[in-house]
Amino acid sequence: MEPLSWTGSLGSTLIPALTIAAAVFVAGVILQLVMGFFAPEVKLQSNSDGTLQSRGGLLGRLEVYNGYLFTLVVFLIAAIVVVSWFMPYGKAGILGEISKQFLPVWIALIVTFVLSITFKRKLGLYGKLFDSTIGMIGFALVMFWVFTSIFVGLFDMIATHDPLQQISGIKNKTPGFPVPEGQDADFFPHYLLGGDNLARDIFSRVVHGSVIVMVIAPLATIFAFMVGITLGLPAGYYGGRLDTLLSFLANLILAFPVILLFYLLVTPEIVATGLPNYMAAFLFVFPLVFFGVLINSRYKTQGSKNTLYLALVLIPLAFLYVNVVSDADSPLHVWPESLDFITIPSGILVVFVSVVFVNSPTVYRIVRGLALDIKTRDYVAAAQTRGEGTWYIMLWEILPNARGPLIVDFCLRIGYTTILLGTLGFFGLGLPPESPDWGSTINEGRKLLLIYAHPALPPAIALLSMVLGLNLLADGLREESLKD
Amino acid sequence: MGLFILRRLGVMILTAICLTFIVFSLTNLYPNLEKLAKTQGNFRMSDEAVTSYLTNRGYLQPRLVKYGQWLGVMPGYVIDGSDGETRARCAANRTPDENTATFCGIIQGEWGQSTVFKEDVSGIVSTRLGLTGKLMFWVMMVMVPGALIIGVLAGMREGSRTDRSLSTISIISTATPEYVSGVILIAVFATPLFGMQYFKGTATSAMDDANFNNFFLPVITIALYGMGYIARMTRASMTEVMTAQYIRTARLKGVSFPNIVMKHALRNALIAPFTVIMLQFPWLLNGVVIVETLFNYKGFGWTLVQAASNNDIELLLGVSVVSVFVVLITQLISDIGYVFLNPRIRIS
């Protein structure tokens, strides 16, 4: 087998065209930015069709051209993706082959976008997201990784090799290096993004890494929100001593440099003391408390319904809880092993717990601030004057009306959690060193960075695109939710 | 005002005591001590040997007592060990004599000995802190003005093209953690991979002789991440101020746009970012640790990593105390600064 080149036979036509178009576009944007500073504030002009024309003149024309260029760039990228699908193996180069590997993701993305844009007026805030370009780009980036993790994690598609398999002879080899003859013939004939210092396929490691991130980051963020909401609402609503105490504790955690905290919490010695298990037992109670109080406050007046709903929600949750918390090798062994279906490796548990622990105080502060603001509204006073319980007021009158900022922060926080996970991986904390998660992979790659730069770059770019997507998504959501 | 600072100081000291106690407890957990005994003694120690080793050196006293001794508010231990030697916490080489002080904790300036570097912790911390200070100074010089300018330019005309472009740039920079931007920057500018090998990929030489060539990449790596965040805060605050009624008042008074921005908007718009910049410190410390590790710059962050990964308890405690105090002092400055910048609170 020949090594693959980056662009294959597309290299002579489409790729140069794309490069030129992209370069011109970037130059145009910079020029436009510079001109924007010196251009006078232009008065708006209305057109007869009821639209507004914001600018004329040189700058206006430049803006129009930049718009066309951007469309051209997008079109060229799409063309490369589509064309490569129909080329025989090896002709489309590394980029083409990668794009072929992602075929299920492309299809899923297109289906999602077509459906969402068609029904966007019926979909509330989610639908409005498709009015904002920024939001759409962010959503596409996030969904790309979501679908990737689903197809990799559930269906074992996309990845070309086993992320842990080492094939001798490809150690630190550059992208497109062919797998030597006589190794395993079932495997894909090339290492698309090269091999790392243990001769594992980097491409497969990166797509497998997305599964770990996609499982831990959103879940940890959800738990952090549960903790933050359950503590932040009463602190903001009642104020007084409770608020002082909780805020002091939150500030205590916030004053801790995150890395120091990680180094103290995520070490084998700490795991040996069982501290993470106790913390998990404490933090994982919050969803139970939250949902219990949520349902009870709402249906308290209707006895039988209340019991039914509580049972429906709390029994499965409690079952999950003991399953997760109780483990044979943890100090909290309270549940018979024969009924224990979930065992979380202690490394993942400690990572999870510390990420939740670090994120909760910030969520607490946000929720507390929102509660302080919303509790002065008349509808809260109306609820008070009809004798509602305080938890009902907090969870059903205040919380739903704080959802806008909380959803936005949720997106941002998943990104932040992803960064934290990466940080942990970067310092080799928690997760096992062979784990394909992005942080650990960057950590592996950076050691030889000055000699072999290619192993560290793909996970870095993957993490960047994912966090960027979440940030853009949050920005789009914020903008759209502020509009009405 | 004096009372306010005093109260803040009180809370700060309480926080510091709580935090150091937590760090102290976590570093003095038994598995850590066991590991210490084995690395200091020998790796094939029996459990009994470990226990007696630790008992003789005062490690198995009640936690609060140990903390008090370390802090310097309780007299240091003097133990007649089971091996016949008498050891005192405050003696130079553990053997007490008549000059041995009763108290020797961090309050007295006794920070202990590093087991890894075999040096005084206070000495290590101060040299390393100096090196990190140099790094942070340049980071601030790049980050703060850059972020404020971007934020103000973006926020003064909300929704304009300038705003959109600059906002996108700041979003990208906040989405790039140091270990990503560092790796990318090194790959692009310090390796021959892209043909743009302009800078050095390590900053070890910058410890003695910092120049553009070896210091630019670490500085820009830390600055980029914080810059986006501060710029976005500044922009948010600026757009809010620009839609305020008093800006309209100024406009309808006939004040020109540059003057509106400079005289009327800027001061009000900078109150919030100031607090943010100060509260960025805990996070900057993070960046410092990552960047110093990545670029092999042996500063404070690098020391933290060394201490933590080698179970160097005294050094880790010293590093923690310093970082906790840095964070708390910046918070104090941020509180006081907020009050000074905001006449609504200052004069009431």
Add this chain to the structure above:
Amino acid sequence: MDYDLRNDAYDGPILEIDKLSISFFTRLREIPAVMDFSAKIQPGEALGIVGESGCGKSTVALGVMQDLGVNGRIVGGSIKFKGRDLNTMTQEELRDIRGSQIAMIYQEPMASLNPAMRIGKQLMEVPMIHEGVSEKEAYERALEVVTDVKLPDPKRMLNSFPHQLSGGQQQRIVIAMALMSKPSLLILDEPTTALDVTVEAAVVELVKDLGKKYGTSMLFISHNLGLVLETCDRICVMYSGEAVERGSIEGVFDNMQHPYTQALFRSIPLPGADKNARPLIAIPGNFPLPHERPQGCNFGPRCDYFEAGRCDQGYIPMGDAGDDHESRCLRFQEIDWNAPIAVGAQTEKPEPGRVVLKMDNLKKYYEVAASALFGGNSKKVVKANETLSFEARESETLAIVGESGCGKSTFAKVLMGLETATDGEILLDNKSIGNVPIEDRDTKTIADVQMVFQNPFDTLNPSMTVGRQIMRALEIFKIGNNDNDRRERMLQLLDLVKLPRAFADRMPRQLSGGQKQRVGIARAFAGDARIVVADEPVSALDVSVQAAVTDLLMEIQREHKTTLLFISHDLSIVRYLSDRVMVMYLGHVVELGTTDQVFSPPYHPYTEALLSAVPIADTKIKKKHIVLEGDIPSAMNPPSGCPFQTRCNWKDKAGRTLCETEVPPVRMLAEGHQVKCHLSDVDLAEMEPVIEIAAE
């Protein structure tokens, strides 16, 4: 510039707006805000623009200033200032005019001052920009103008920051800032809406005087007809983006030529209106949204004189109604404007029943830290309510009148059980509830005492359907056995407040302010409340909606024999609907009596001033002119002796030292009429009525 605008030789109209149209552009559509608007202001003249919220009156003002924001744009017509078209001016030329030739004052005084800049600097900036004067001269000028707006201690004022001043003082500073360069045209956009009535009266007086002194023309924008009557020479009534009637004050007020103007006047409570004998006539329907305006006449769907096939066709021009009077109505010449009002359903005045609620020496004190931020242990006691005693009977309306800080809201909180009384008792059916917080009250008591809130945009939970919210109230009051029962009952409640049943599944944001307020009323009556506290229930609503909501409240009260505690600062509406009135000032009840007793002499001096301060939109009313000095003292730091002594005009008669040292006793003047004042019976007897209706 072709000629100097400062040139005094110009003697044409100061402002000439001709067929002005302004639109706002959104991504979806163009929204016309102002259409075909014309107006003229002569030197020294004051033009008032009146209309409900959303009618485009503020947009006209901003159009004149050429400050319509990113999305707004003038799409037709011209605005000539001293003969020069503002639409074609460059930014520099406009900047030159703004502040020096045309100045603007708007609603929120606190928001219009830069919080981080000393007041002096903000004032001095104006002449320094426009006339290039030195700092010293500018300071002199600022000092002079601040003295002109009657602010005490001008030097200290100039050296303060805005937050150190009270609302009334801030608004005076804003006025001073507008007058710094002696502009030819002053635009006032609801300048007093955020202020208390007595402070408003003083500010209006000041504006009028200064307008005369400086010879400034004024464009006065307000929703309050009474205020326009007091300040302006000419008036322009706007409805849904159009001027519907224009003319002199007397012409429009006494000889109206447009159905909307007529309907507007019939829906505001003027002296003489009475809830039983002469009820208000509400304008049916709702204000049209800008993109849902009807064909032809915008007011058509709500108009009594609507003629299908004529009023709903094409463009309707302004028609000349003679004598400097114009009307945008096709039928104004056909309508008999003097036809007697088709009086609404007259009702019997219900006899008040037994006493249901009794307050006995109720006191509510708060302890607050002297300064929240800088700490310190000195606690201050705020006396929010001081010895409150009164009774309220079944199917009676008791109005509680007072300005901000008078303690009326605290009183409501104590009654509702959100706070407990410091001392004294509240008896509900002879059962003491004053010290029972709401958690400890039984469901019946809670359901019996309910509240209607002030702000319609805040009274409903925005993320729950209307039906759900009412059903929740039913659930909590334990009404109905299952969801179907409650749903049925909820629909009946919607019928009760005259809302379509389909509204049950709507979200609050789909409802207009008046509709939201109706839902709020339905919710309050969910548990058949016997006592309803209505905290300014209509003050945030538009005039045309106010009457409908007020009438609804009255009607439900009549049917359910409810005791209504009506908290308000608006004396017109109080006079219209209440049986008895309680006037409060800084936590004290200064006067209590039947409506007739309180609204005729002898008054408490505060009541007298309050009556004089409320603008009345009727040219036939003669009002005695009483202006109170200064602002309402803070409840944190009340004056010694009589709470009203710092502003009282009668203080000399009653004996200064007495007023300053002793809290006056409660005196019975007549059966059921009490005042808290040191004035002698002779002085009280000498008082003249404040409001007199001139003979017709």
